[in-house]
Amino acid sequence: MGSRLQVVDRVPVSLTNKRTDTEWPRSLTHPELVSLGWKPQSINEFIVKVHSRCNLSCDYCYVYELGDSSWMSQPASMTPEVAQAVAERIGEHAQRHGLTSVSIILHGGEPLLLGSRRLATLLQIFTDELEPVTTPVFGMQTNGLLLTDEVLQVLDRFDVEFGISLDGGGAANDRHRRRRNGAGTYDVVSKRIVAVQESEYAPLLRGLLAIVDLENDPIETYEDLRSFRPMQLNFLLPHGNWTTPPPGKDPESDATPYGDWFIALFDHWFNSERDEPKVGMFDEMIRMFYGEESRSELVGSCSIRLLTIETNGAYELVDTMKSAYDGAAATNMNVFLNGVDDLLVQPSVAARQLGATGLSAGCRACPVVETCGGGYFPHRYRAGTGFLNPSVYCTDLFKLVDHVGAVLANLPSGE
Ligand code: SF4
Numbered sequence: 474m475g476s477r478l479q480v481v482d483r484v485p486v487s488l489t490n491k492r493t494d495t496e497w498p499r500s501l502t503h504p505e506l507v508s509l510g511w512k513p514q515s516i517n518e519f520i521v522k523v524h525s526r527c528n529l530s531c532d533y534c535y536v537y538e539l540g541d542s543s544w545m546s547q548p549a550s551m552t553p554e555v556a557q558a559v560a561e562r563i564g565e566h567a568q569r570h571g572l573t574s575v576s577i578i579l580h581g582g583e584p585l586l587l588g589s590r591r592l593a594t595l596l597q598i599f600t601d602e603l604e605p606v607t608t609p610v611f612g613m614q615t616n617g618l619l620l621t622d623e624v625l626q627v628l629d630r631f632d633v634e635f636g637i638s639l640d641g642g643g644a645a646n647d648r649h650r651r652r653r654n655g656a657g658t659y660d661v662v663s664k665r666i667v668a669v670q671e672s673e674y675a676p677l678l679r680g681l682l683a684i685v686d687l688e689n690d691p692i693e694t695y696e697d698l699r700s701f702r703p704m705q706l707n708f709l710l711p712h713g714n715w716t717t718p719p720p721g722k723d724p725e726s727d728a729t730p731y732g733d734w735f736i737a738l739f740d741h742w743f744n745s746e747r748d749e750p751k752v753g754m755f756d757e758m759i760r761m762f763y764g765e766e767s768r769s770e771l772v773g774s775c776s777i778r779l780l781t782i783e784t785n786g787a788y789e790l791v792d793t794m795k796s797a798y799d800g801a802a803a804t805n806m807n808v809f810l811n812g813v814d815d816l817l818v819q820p821s822v823a824a825r826q827l828g829a830t831g832l833s834a835g836c837r838a839c840p841v842v843e844t845c846g847g848g849y850f851p852h853r854y855r856a857g858t859g860f861l862n863p864s865v866y867c868t869d870l871f872k873l874v875d876h877v878g879a880v881l882a883n884l885p886s887g888e
Pocket residue numbers: 835836837839840841842845846847848863864866867868870871
């Protein structure tokens with residue numbers, strides 16, 4: 474879950490790069506996992522793919538445009554029968570592990586392609602099945618195009634908080650976030666955001682999510698997004714890895730284009746005297762600087778307690794793994810045959826719950842590892858060794874973490 478400097482800069486996708494069990498972590502044995510201190514932990518966040526197609530054709534999309542083609546074999550939408558089985562499996566897991574709440578994030582493709590009526594049907598199934606055993610906390614990530622009044626009423630009825638993907642102002646957003654016919658989406662999405670913000674449904678909109686594009690000036694991008702008065706802004710690094718590097722990133726070079734981009738943004742945001750929205754990555758870094766644990770898998774080395782469930786009921790790892798290679802997120806298990814606990818012993822799930830002991834030797838010896846955490850798991854991939862590597866963004870992350878730490882350390886006491 475990258476932005477492209479130009480379409481001609483795009484790295485060719487290799488669909489021959491199939492899953493191999495000789496790569497880490499699929500190569501891990503249970504004795505090895507135990508020796509690394511592995512203890513299975515329950516799953517408390519489920520990304521549920523309720524629609525597997527999209528009404529956009531963004532050129533950096535990890536589902537459709539990068540290393541994985543599994544969406545082609547998925548049914549377009551989740552049926553009530555599959556949703557019932559999904560809800561039963563999540564409920565069973567929550568009850569077994571005494572989870573008082575579980576997070577259910579509706580995702581796609583574009584989840585709102587379901588339409589308001591089918592969306593309500595699925596949410597009702599999840600609610601009916603889960604409420605007797607746990608509290609379902611619903612969320613959704615959408616491109617915003619289909620946020621109609623009917624949809625908002627449904628989201629409000631089930632208290633579904635949501636984020637909208639928008640990469641910046643018109644030019645910045647429409648460079649990548651386009652319809653299939655090439656038309657930009659900024660005009661429609663920006664109107665939808667304003668309409669939500671001016672409506673009674675405004676509290677449901679939790680924030681905006683942008684993919685970083687080095688062609689966009691960080692401060693201009695931030696100010697364009699800030700003009701929508703979001704509670705939170707999240708800036709994500711474009712997906713890429715050592716084998717298929719992100720746009721504008723030469724992993725063999727010491728250049729830190731993404732680190733520099735984020736540092737400019739951090740300084741602008743941190744030194745502002747206005748009331749600024751939260752910025753997800755910076756908030757996490759600041760929390761960790763003051764001794765708290767990371768709540769995000771983007772930075773820090775927290776245990777990952779998240780699974781994805783596809784429209785046909787197949788369990789997958791976090792679906793951004795699809796940016797690495799064809800089948801990288803697959804588990805070969807599904808809700809009709811397997812409970813969630815069956816997943817916990819899979820090496821690829823277990824490895825993501827190892828925290829710092831599941832990092833490469835280079836990361837474990839790194840002075841900023843506590844805050845960086847080796848970077849986002851999918852960005853560590855290298856064909857041949859798998860995911861036991863520092864992030865392809867290593868130099869950028871080091872520079873950013875070091876900078877944020879220095880700024881915070883130099884604050885006058887009491888601030
Ligand atoms: S900066 Fe690089 S070596 Fe250090 S923890 Fe992050 S990815 Fe690993």
